[in-house]
Amino acid sequence: MSENPVFDRIQAEIDANDVVLFMKGTPLFPQCGFSATVVKVLTYLGAPFKGVNVLEDPELRDGIKHFSDWPTIPQLYVKGEFVGGCDIVREMFEGGELADFLTEKGVMLEAA
Amino acid sequence: MSVANQIEQKLTSLLHPVALEVEDESHKHKGHAGAREGGETHFRVTITAEAFRGQSRVACHRLVTNALGELIGNPIHALSITARAPDQP
Numbered sequence: 001m002s003e004n005p006v007f008d009r010i011q012a013e014i015d016a017n018d019v020v021l022f023m024k025g026t027p028l029f030p031q032c033g034f035s036a037t038v039v040k041v042l043t044y045l046g047a048p049f050k051g052v053n054v055l056e057d058p059e060l061r062d063g064i065k066h067f068s069d070w071p072t073i074p075q076l077y078v079k080g081e082f083v084g085g086c087d088i089v090r091e092m093f094e095g096g097e098l099a100d101f102l103t104e105k106g107v108m109l110e111a112a
Numbered sequence: 113m114s115v116a117n118q119i120e121q122k123l124t125s126l127l128h129p130v131a132l133e134v135e136d137e138s139h140k141h142k143g144h145a146g147a148r149e150g151g152e153t154h155f156r157v158t159i160t161a162e163a164f165r166g167q168s169r170v171a172c173h174r175l176v177t178n179a180l181g182e183l184i185g186n187p188i189h190a191l192s193i194t195a196r197a198p199d200q201p
Contacts, residue, residue, distance in 0.1 A: 085173070091194075
């Protein structure tokens with residue numbers, strides 16, 4: 001058990017899913033432009049991911065910021081590693097780095 | 113002082129940038145969640161500083177957000193960051 005009970009739930013999501021996006025809204029209906037951008041990038045690359053809607057849970061919404069030491073949402077985790085938020089994902093995507101990173105991490109990309 | 117000026121002041125004093133641009137993009141988010149009457153909620157920061165050299169992307173962003181401290185959350189609702197060391201692409 002960690003000091004903050006919500007941390008255990010976050011860790012469980014990250015352990016159970018290779019690619020986890022903590023976001024506002026759902027992959028189908030993102031409720032924030034930054035979350036929508038990351039969904040688009042992952043979908044374009046054919047990376048399967050679990051979207052976790054922080055708007056459904058105020059404790060999670062606050063807790064994820066402390067868990068990652070990152071004050072904004074969305075937040076992307078790959079194989080337990082914190083990758084970053086929208087700006088970093090977009091930069092890595094535009095530089096062609098993100099697909100390689102995901103593949104190196106062992107994430108199977110489906111042909112779009 | 114405007115929020116953009118406060119951002120500029122904090123980043124300048126803590127990270128000593130050689131280039132810094134702070135844009136208030138609140139008008140682009142009018143009516144969205146987190147947008148307020150009067151704006152000053154959504155910002156874009158483009159910053160070049162020696163402090164970022166050799167740091168990971170995540171570390172660079174943390175340097176910026178830590179420097180802004182309690183401005184994040186309120187009044188800053190959203191922040192886009194581009195952080196580079198001098199002569200990095």
